[in-house]
Amino acid sequence: MAIVDAGLRSAYERKIDSGTSFASTTTSGATVRQDEALEEEPMYVQSAEPPGLSNAPDGPSIGVTLSQQQFIDRYDLEVTAADPSAVDRLDALVDAYLRMSPDLPGVLAAAPESHSAALSEIAAGCLFIQAHTSTDHQRAAAFVQSLEARHSDDPGVLNERETQHLAALARLVAGDVEGACDVWERLLGRWPTDLLALRLSHFTLFNRGRLTDMVRLVDQSIDAWEGRPYRSYLDGMKAFALEELGQYRDAERLARAAVDVDRSDLWSIHAVAHVLEMEARAADGLAWFEEREDDLVGAFGRHLWWHHAIIHLRTGDHQRLLDLYDQRIQPGEARDGLSLTNAIDSLARLEFSGVNVGDRWPALAAPAQHRLGHHDHPFNDCHYAYALARSGEGQACERLLQGMRSWSDRPTTAGRVLTVVGLDTARAMAALGSGDSTTAADLFSRSRAERWKLGGSHAQRRLFELAESSARAGEVSRSR
Numbered sequence: 506m507a508i509v510d511a512g513l514r515s516a517y518e519r520k521i522d523s524g525t526s527f528a529s530t531t532t533s534g535a536t537v538r539q540d541e542a543l544e545e546e547p548m549y550v551q552s553a554e555p556p557g558l559s560n561a562p563d564g565p566s567i568g569v570t571l572s573q574q575q576f577i578d579r580y581d582l583e584v585t586a587a588d589p590s591a592v593d594r595l596d597a598l599v600d601a602y603l604r605m606s607p608d609l610p611g612v613l614a615a616a617p618e619s620h621s622a623a624l625s626e627i628a629a630g631c632l633f634i635q636a637h638t639s640t641d642h643q644r645a646a647a648f649v650q651s652l653e654a655r656h657s658d659d660p661g662v663l664n665e666r667e668t669q670h671l672a673a674l675a676r677l678v679a680g681d682v683e684g685a686c687d688v689w690e691r692l693l694g695r696w697p698t699d700l701l702a703l704r705l706s707h708f709t710l711f712n713r714g715r716l717t718d719m720v721r722l723v724d725q726s727i728d729a730w731e732g733r734p735y736r737s738y739l740d741g742m743k744a745f746a747l748e749e750l751g752q753y754r755d756a757e758r759l760a761r762a763a764v765d766v767d768r769s770d771l772w773s774i775h776a777v778a779h780v781l782e783m784e785a786r787a788a789d790g791l792a793w794f795e796e797r798e799d800d801l802v803g804a805f806g807r808h809l810w811w812h813h814a815i816i817h818l819r820t821g822d823h824q825r826l827l828d829l830y831d832q833r834i835q836p837g838e839a840r841d842g843l844s845l846t847n848a849i850d851s852l853a854r855l856e857f858s859g860v861n862v863g864d865r866w867p868a869l870a871a872p873a874q875h876r877l878g879h880h881d882h883p884f885n886d887c888h889y890a891y892a893l894a895r896s897g898e899g900q901a902c903e904r905l906l907q908g909m910r911s912w913s914d915r916p917t918t919a920g921r922v923l924t925v926v927g928l929d930t931a932r933a934m935a936a937l938g939s940g941d942s943t944t945a946a947d948l949f950s951r952s953r954a955e956r957w958k959l960g961g962s963h964a965q966r967r968l969f970e971l972a973e974s975s976a977r978a979g980e981v982s983r984s985r
């Protein structure tokens with residue numbers, strides 16, 4: 506478990522071990538480098554997807570300025586922080602993000618405490634953006650505003666790499682997702698082992714459907730990772746991208762090897778699951794999940810349980826799928842987008858297969874309504890539209906569609922996606938959910954060619970294909 510052991514020393518210990526006196530601070534808190542040997546140190550970090558952020562405790566207070574120094578983080582990267590414990594909290598945040606840990610919301614809330622490490626605030630801001638709610642977006646915007654003001658007053662608040670991270674977050678806050686990807690790519694060109702930037706890019710490019718760029722970014726960075734901890738995480742990222750590109754053999758080989766290195770690497774476990782799903786290898790899929798049931802925890806664990814469950818659409822064991830829904834997939838108190846979309850997808854696929862799911866829909870209406878008012882993730886909104894319609898929440902569904910309509914006018918990445926495909930697909934899902942197959946079929950047909958722009962995986966977007974088939978079947982049966 507070299508991956509785990511690599512970062513157990515505190516930032517203070519790493520600073521002492523380096524044999525350098527990194528910095529002193531001016532009365533204004535600015536950092537003054539004392540040892541130019543630091544120039545030879547690489548500067549990098551890392552990160553992942555935000556499970557369950559809608560349930561995260563309130564974020565930290567904003568407005569404290571502490572004296573800052575340069576430390577070396579768990580991955581030998583230069584980090585601006587007030588003290589070694591702040592670097593340890595940043596390490597913990599990045600680690601939880603990489604591992605998709607169920608502890609991430611708690612770690613996230615603690616990491617940026619009292620502005621003790623600017624990169625913790627920036628990383629937290631990026632994760633809040635990925636939660637796709639107004640509240641979380643405001644938290645991220647507050648980090649940007651605060652950090653830009655503090656950096657303007659005192660350049661020592663951020664080093665050069667962190668300044669680029671802040672620029673990427675500012676673009677995300679402005680809705681310029683492609684702009685953020687451009688910043689991360691430039692950053693990675695100079696600091697190829699910045700795993701935070703690489704992981705954020707990986708997920709963001711995935712949601713933009715930019716699959717070859719996902720592969721390219723890993724390939725550009727991978728040489729710099731030879732012999733380092735977390736190297737296998739790059740293989741897992743490349744494996745998932747290759748799977749989405751249909752290169753199943755290379756994807757499965759890389760992902761299985763990555764899981765062999767670290768069996769807690771949920772993203773690599775997930776890459777294997779995708780290969781098995783796309784190749785319809787039901788027996789292999791069930792065996793894959795049976796070996797690791799205890800590892801599938803947290804919000805992303807629920808997504809893996811969803812992968813496990815939908816295998817039973819192939820085996821025809823619909824009761825087992827329903828049981829897994831009740832025991833593992835239904836979101837309970839969770840309100841994050843991934844947990845909700847897993848649940849909505851499961852019930853919808855069962856119904857498309859002719860299964861009566863009973864009274865399970867209404868329990869999804871309240872968490873779906875919790876997501877209204879913020880529409881920068883049209884893929885999720887299309888799911889909410891169906892859940893609200895199936896739950897008989899017509900007014901809430903209309904509010905959702907009206908919000909999406911309004912956001913489609915914005916000069917943002919999400920606005921463009923809503924215009925070309927998001928709004929029509931959500932309207933189609935709403936129409937199908939409320940029994941209007943003719944309207945649904947027409948809207949699905951109009952938006953089908955652009956559907957990939959919604960993001961999500963091939964396996965996830967299969968829901969829309971099944972929904973379109975269901976709408977067409979509904980049209981046929983009504984015409985008889």
Ligand SMILES: [Fe+2]
Nearest residue numbers: 775808962964
């Ligand atoms: Fe997946």
